[in-house]
Each structure stands twice: as structure tokens, then as C-alpha cells.
Amino acid sequence: MFEDVELDITCPGCGHKNVTTLRKLKARPGFACSKCDEMLEIDIEELTGVVKKAVEDARAQQAKRLKFRKN
Ligand SMILES: [Zn+2]
Numbered sequence: 001m002f003e004d005v006e007l008d009i010t011c012p013g014c015g016h017k018n019v020t021t022l023r024k025l026k027a028r029p030g031f032a033c034s035k036c037d038e039m040l041e042i043d044i045e046e047l048t049g050v051v052k053k054a055v056e057d058a059r060a061q062q063a064k065r066l067k068f069r070k071n
Contacts, residue, residue: 002055007047015037024055 003023009031016035025047027030031040047065 002051004052005055007051009040009042011036011038011040022048 004021006017006019006021008017008019009052011033013033014036016033018031018034018040023039024045025042027046031042032038033040
């Protein structure tokens with residue numbers, strides 16, 4: 001499920017890469033950088049769309065490969 005895909009959220013303050021998932025972000029609105037505690041503004045709706053599309057694209061790539069192999 002795309003809600004469990006690990007995401008790298010780069011903090012604009014310190015550049016630290018925070019690894020989280022959509023599921024966690026949805027459960028706890030507001031996201032603080034684990035290094036500098038800066039609150040990051042995250043648009044859940046937008047992020048969901050981006051992740052969903054990325055997962056679908058990955059699936060499409062996989063499907064293409066499978067099809068390619070068959071041929
Ligand atoms: Zn930070």
C-alpha cells in the first residue's frame with residue numbers, strides 16, 4: 001500500500017532527511033524535523049497524490065518489464 005512507502009522529507013532548516021510514511025503523517029498532523037525540531041509544513045493531500053502517482057508509475061514500469069520479458 002502506498003501509505004507505507006518510506007518517504008525522505010528533507011528539512012529546509014538543516015537539510016536533515018527525515019524518513020517517514022504517509023500513514024504516520026496522517027496519524028499525526030504537523031511534522032517536526034527529528035534533528036532540529038523545525039515544524040515542517042506538509043500538504044498531505046498533495047503528498048498523497050505524488051506518492052500515489054509514483055507507486056502507480058513504478059507498477060507501470062514493472063508491468064512494462066514483464067510484458068517485455070514475455071515478448
Ligand atoms: Zn531540521
